[in-house]
Amino acid sequence: NETPSSLIMIFGATGDLAKRKLFPSLYHLYRKGKLTDHFAVVGVARRPLSHEEFKERVKDSVLTSIGESTDIDDFISHFYYQANDVSDSDSYQELRKLAADLDEKYSIGGNRIFYLAMAPEFFGTIAEHLKSDGLTDTEGFKRLVIEKPFGHDLPSAQELNDRIRTAFSESEIYRIDHYLGKEMVQNIEVIRFSNALFEPLWNNRYISNIQVTSSETLGVEERGGYYEKSGALRDMVQNHMLQMVALLAMEPPIRLTTEEIRSEKVKALRALRPIEGEEIKDYFVRGQYGSGQVDGKELPGYREEHNVDEQSNTETYVAGKLMIDNFRWAGVPFYIRTGKRMTAKSTKIVVQFKDIPMNLYYRKDEPLAPNLLVIHIQPEEGITLHLNAKKSGQNTEAKTVKLNFSNKSVDGMNTPEAYEKLLFDCIRGDATNFTHWDEVALSWSFVDKISEIWESTKETEFPNYESGTMGPREADEMLAKDGFFWWPVA
Numbered sequence: 036n037e038t039p040s041s042l043i044m045i046f047g048a049t050g051d052l053a054k055r056k057l058f059p060s061l062y063h064l065y066r067k068g069k070l071t072d073h074f075a076v077v078g079v080a081r082r083p084l085s086h087e088e089f090k091e092r093v094k095d096s097v098l099t100s101i102g103e104s105t106d107i108d109d110f111i112s113h114f115y116y117q118a119n120d121v122s123d124s125d126s127y128q129e130l131r132k133l134a135a136d137l138d139e140k141y142s143i144g145g146n147r148i149f150y151l152a153m154a155p156e157f158f159g160t161i162a163e164h165l166k167s168d169g170l171t172d173t174e175g176f177k178r179l180v181i182e183k184p185f186g187h188d189l190p191s192a193q194e195l196n197d198r199i200r201t202a203f204s205e206s207e208i209y210r211i212d213h214y215l216g217k218e219m220v221q222n223i224e225v226i227r228f229s230n231a232l233f234e235p236l237w238n239n240r241y242i243s244n245i246q247v248t249s250s251e252t253l254g255v256e257e258r259g260g261y262y263e264k265s266g267a268l269r270d271m272v273q274n275h276m277l278q279m280v281a282l283l284a285m286e287p288p289i290r291l292t293t294e295e296i297r298s299e300k301v302k303a304l305r306a307l308r309p310i311e312g313e314e315i316k317d318y319f320v321r322g323q324y325g326s327g328q329v330d331g332k333e334l335p336g337y338r339e340e341h342n343v344d345e346q347s348n349t350e351t352y353v354a355g356k357l358m359i360d361n362f363r364w365a366g367v368p369f370y371i372r373t374g375k376r377m378t379a380k381s382t383k384i385v386v387q388f389k390d391i392p393m394n395l396y397y398r399k400d401e402p403l404a405p406n407l408l409v410i411h412i413q414p415e416e417g418i419t420l421h422l423n424a425k426k427s428g429q430n431t432e433a434k435t436v437k438l439n440f441s442n443k444s445v446d447g448m449n450t451p452e453a454y455e456k457l458l459f460d461c462i463r464g465d466a467t468n469f470t471h472w473d474e475v476a477l478s479w480s481f482v483d484k485i486s487e488i489w490e491s492t493k494e495t496e497f498p499n500y501e502s503g504t505m506g507p508r509e510a511d512e513m514l515a516k517d518g519f520f521w522w523p524v525a
């Protein structure tokens with residue numbers, strides 16, 4: 036079961052993602068013996084750098100992330116650099132030559148991974164050059180790893196897909212959604228499909244609603260330029276939020292293969308009720324942060340941020356009510372919300388079960404709490420089950436007790452970072468935790484209908500939530516209309 040040898044070419048190797056995530060993740064894999072000696076990494080970027088200069092950068096990035104290391108010099112000896120102008124054949128020819136040399140030096144057998152960790156406008160051009168300049172013409176496997184955003188809407192995603200498909204087949208394309216690399220997101224399936232306690236209840240007879248919250252405390256930071264064109268709907272909902280919903284909603288796959296799992300997710304996404312035109316306001320709420328306090332610090336509103344229009348109509352918060360029109364879920368709302376500058380950095384799923392038919396322990400003015408299953412995705416990882424049990428003493432009153440499982444305390448160590456797992460999956464050729472084109476297309480077609488309306492109608496109430504709060508009041512009202520409320524997650 037040895038990890039295959041591989042030559043990994045990282046485009047955008049001087050960028051932030053490579054520095055913060057990719058190099059440290061590769062190092063962790065190396066440390067754990069999950070990379071054979073038959074691997075090499077070529078950093079590719081515009082600026083000229085020597086191999087040595089690049090190795091030093093990689094070393095810095097790893098040491099910044101982990102502190103000390105005794106084998107860092109061994110590790111960086113596998114790194115090389117090639118300056119590249121994305122639209123110039125000559126530089127791909129040089130890269131091809133370097134790749135061939137390294138292939139031989141490390142006995143890699145022609146296995147190649149092309150990781151595009153850079154601005155998406157170049158994805159198509161790079162993929163086409165990789166083919167026309169012969170880099171994909173190799174004896175081993177060839178795989179393309181591609182970061183988000185995968186397009187801006189369905190037509191642009193389709194166009195991008197057509198271009199990369201000229202050089203790679205669907206099964207060779209690994210579209211990253213880093214939420215799919217998170218330990219507890221991967222755990223959704225296991226919790227659902229390996230417990231007699233949950234799967235029989237996982238439907239509209241026993242579940243009243245599901246809430247998925249992904250809140251951040253950070254604002255848009257230095258990414259105003261990107262974010263102005265994206266907004267929370269494209270940045271978080273089209274990918275991460277809909278992926279979590281698909282995993283919560285899908286039918287059990289007949290077996291745990293990439294194809295079967297993806298095909299069930301696709302079916303769940305196909306069952307998403309399209310929300311269009313006038314009804315959008317009943318199903319979706321948009322928000323934009325104003326100034327306010329986060330962690331005791333007064334921070335400016337979104338419209339005051341760097342590279343943001345003073346009159347910006349971009350949403351930094353989205354709450355939505357999704358309906359999945361199939362047999363299992365008819366009538367059960369999936370509420371999602373995500374935003375920047377909220378109260379806490381937290382991703383959680385709350386599954387609220389229906390009330391029991393008759394409550395013998397009903398206390399005046401205080402209804403019995405429903406059972407909840409809370410899946411903590413980050414920062415803490417774990418599960419909490421809210422049950423009712425007897426209050427101690429001479430009474431027949433019930434109170435809520437919480438059964439807690441914390442992932443970290445059991446393993447006794449930090450769980451691997453999402454990127455580490457995803458990189459390893461890619462080297463092994465397991466595409467399960469990457470998004471298939473059909474998922475991307477369905478998500479865009481759902482989201483496009485909302486962004487079309489939002490872009491054509493200016494929100495007059497922006498900013499409509501203060502920094503450091505859980506978002507606009509309308510998001511609470513949306514649930515209240517259905518007789519629910521957001522369970523506190525912070």
Ligand code: BG6
Nearest residue numbers: 183213249251270271275382413
């Ligand atoms: C990214 C978005 O995909 O996810 C960012 O572009 C967001 O805007 C980030 O901050 C959140 O990821 P995480 O893992 O910190 O929840």
